[in-house]
Amino acid sequence: MNVGDRYFGVPRNTARVFTTYDFQNHELKGLKLGGGVTLRDSQLAVNTAAIGPPASSSDVNINGYTTVDLLAAYSMNVNKSKITAQFNVNNLLDKQYYTGGSFGVASAMYATFGQPRSFMGSIRLEF
Secondary structure, three states: OOOOOOOEOOOOOEEEEEEEEEOOOOOOOOEEEEEEEEEEOOEEOEEOOOOOOOOOOOOOEEOOEEEEEEEEEEEEEEOOEEEEEEEEEEOOOOOOOEEEEEEOOHHHOEEEEOOOOEEEEEEEEEO
16 A cells, blocks of 8 residues: 555545534523534445555545535423433434445445435423
8 A cells, every 4th residue: 555545435624513502691591502514525435355565556436525414402490400302413404425335246235325315303301
């Protein structure tokens, strides 16, 4: 393997930024809003038919992708306990993407699909 060769399934660049804001004023105290973006560069699919170092001429690129996530939460104190209700949306734009894959021999071909848009709610009780 030479310096600078890319390994299969490893993107050259990956970045994720996620932030939240907790409201402090009286009317909205307890409300939290947040959002984030994940960026992932292209990666090489595994060529199961080729023997040789990574990044050979028979390799296939899996496209990079960007996803957007959001959250909203509300917390309140009840006696000595704290109750938090939260709602998350992952892959808000419903981007179809692949996180990995293999090709070359029919019995070893696969693609790993990324998570479609999903919604999740939760309630947490701290006492």
